[in-house]
Amino acid sequence: MTYEQARAAYADWGVDTEAALRTLATIPISMHCWQGDDVKGFEAATGTSGGGIQATGNHPGRARTPDELRADLEFAYAMIPGRHRLNLHACYLDSDERPDRDAIEFRHFAPWVEWAQGQGVKLDFNPTFFAHEKADDNLTLAHPDKGIRDFWIEHGRRCREIADAMGAAQSGECVNNIWVPDGSKDNPVDRIGARRRLEASLDAMLDGPRDNVLDAVECKLFGIGVEAMTVGSHEFYMGYAIRKGTALCLDMGHFHPTENVADKVSAVALSVQDILLHVSRPMRWDSDHVILLDDSIRAMAQELVFGDLLGRVRIGLDFFDATISRTAAWVIGTRNMQKALLEALLMPRDRLVAAEEALDFTTRLMLTEELKSLPAAAVWAEFCAREERPVGAELVQSLSGYQSTVAARG
Template sequence: MTRTYDDARHAFAAWDVDAEAAIERLATIPISVHCWQGDDVVGFEGKSGTSGGGIQATGNHPGRARNPTELRADLEFAYRNIPGKHRLNLHAFYMDTEETPDRDEIEYRHFAPWVDWAKDQGLGLDFNPTFFAHQKADDNLTLSHPDAGIRDFWIEHGRRTREIADRMGAELGSPCINNIWVPDGYKDIPVDRMAARRRLEASLDAMLAEDRPHMRDAVESKLFGIGVEACTVGSHEFYLGYAIRRGTLLCLDMGHFHPTENIADKLSAVALSLDEILLHVSRPMRWDSDHVILQNDDILQMAQELVFADLLEKTHIGLDFFDATISRTAAWVIGVRNMQKALLRALLLPQARLKEVEARLDGTARLLLTEEARDLPFAAVWAEFCERQDVAAGQPLIAELERYQSSVAGRG
């Protein structure tokens, strides 16, 4: 224990906050790190379609991972610089195989190397079907497509991803979250939204029909995307209702709502009706852009809501951003650590006192406590947390990130 941390610990104790308890709790919170930041959402299956499903990574910074081996090496470096034990979130088109199966033909063996690696690293795995970047998604319609043959193709893809996710969960002894997001929508105003939504509902029901005990299903909404500006079939309202009716998780992605909407406000509202929630944490700028997260108000408020509403046990936290203009490994490290810092700040707030003054409608005291608490020595507690986890912080971290980026900059 450093003198700086000991002083900070006493400063928080004066506010009736236990810094040791906050450090211990933070160490138990896993973050699911998204593999697609490492290669600009390209994947490794060798197939393509003209539609990216509204997904586009901009930039051409040197060092993009070109194969599973490079991606795993980059991830290992990132995890070494992130305190705590975490998870990896894989998309279905990141298979590791010499075979070339189509999406409706994928099997567990195509992902077995990832599971073996996760075992070696002590990581849990999460999974996602990939409903974009494929010729059968070029209409920006998949599970809601009017063509039954195309729907059947994607239903089978979804069934297989659930089977793979279930095997991953069983192999690793930790339930695998299988998150379903589809790009379905219309560029111009449709006349029959109901028909599309009925098709989507029926397709989801067919995909999810079989019980899979070692995985959890999640459904993810979106406001709009490139090519589907007029209508997104899987809207927030659609998936909220579906998750409640069917007992799935609801995924709330911070980049998938109107710029003035606040995810922190949604958490307690949906938590009353859902057993579990999945969060995709990103930083939208203007419309649906996925920037590396900062310790900004949106992130801090979201973390505070998770802590103050006692939602950490029922919420699975994952990241979802992709920035090809900066070092990809640094993006992972910065993003995960900022999520952890936001959680630590929330854990170090005088929660009982804040709730007490709010309960007696003392808005002045609430504002005063909130603003004065900003001056507490959070950084000293974070530094102590990193020290105990044997992870660099400050200038040593910057030097380590720069060193690794230099080592991969020559990748073509």
């Protein structure tokens, strides 16, 4: 089907495909750097990964240097329509120096800023509270040892300074997302003590405004080594975000497998102004698989569109799979998020809402089912064509061709 035919088909439903395409082009997705190198980073490792951070597989082509990672990112962005962002972890510094985490400065990330400006990509940032000898107990900001807590508080402060400088350099907001692996493998006897320490550490770390930073706190149900209790649970961080005015990060892979994370967005939005979304695909427990264009992603996209939340929710990705081409993983995941958003933008929202408000659930069901047969793929192909991005067999060929050029990395 041609785009003009698809446009006419949607017009019969009262949907303007041109308006949908214009909106989609304005939605940036923050692509995560750590898919490209299996969450290893570019500093000397001083501890275990910790907190359930582990990429499995040994597919050839892992980026081993900042230059290799940037080259992979450039290829991935060239396959993805629209203008997007890069989510950078603190362990991805690019410097001949190797400062410890409590001594990092903006200059250690200057090559990333220069590269991003050249690419027209804006940066987001994350403190790295794992893969360090002072995190091997799966305790950082909640550690009983004040010296260890102070080390990580200083790391977090410096990351806020770096994020602020990044935001100033790009003349816009830099999201600074905070996730810590803190928890207990077996049943603790003093949960509230650990949570009081985490709260106090966060308060010290986030003390004072940063004009170019949006701080976010990220919850988790559990991870490897913290099966009995995660200090920074959903309830802890939701309360913290409400009290302190931070953004709340909802990671789709951080909840119980039967929970509908899309349902949480509107509930949280009534109490929290800013939300950071990490899009991933859980499988069984706490997995970060490459996202599919499945019901969970479609539900999330519809929630963002129908709730008028696109201006308040920052969309980021968080998955890492070393069993497949890492660049293909970026491209597939990002494009699937965009496809889901496009499908939501192509729904006759006013008509559906009117049926629901009239308690006409039959019409609501008929409409939602009939919409599944409309030619969204043709509209997506038009979006890619206007952005000069490949689709179908051409995309597959491009992804395979690039993988062949990096396979010798081992």
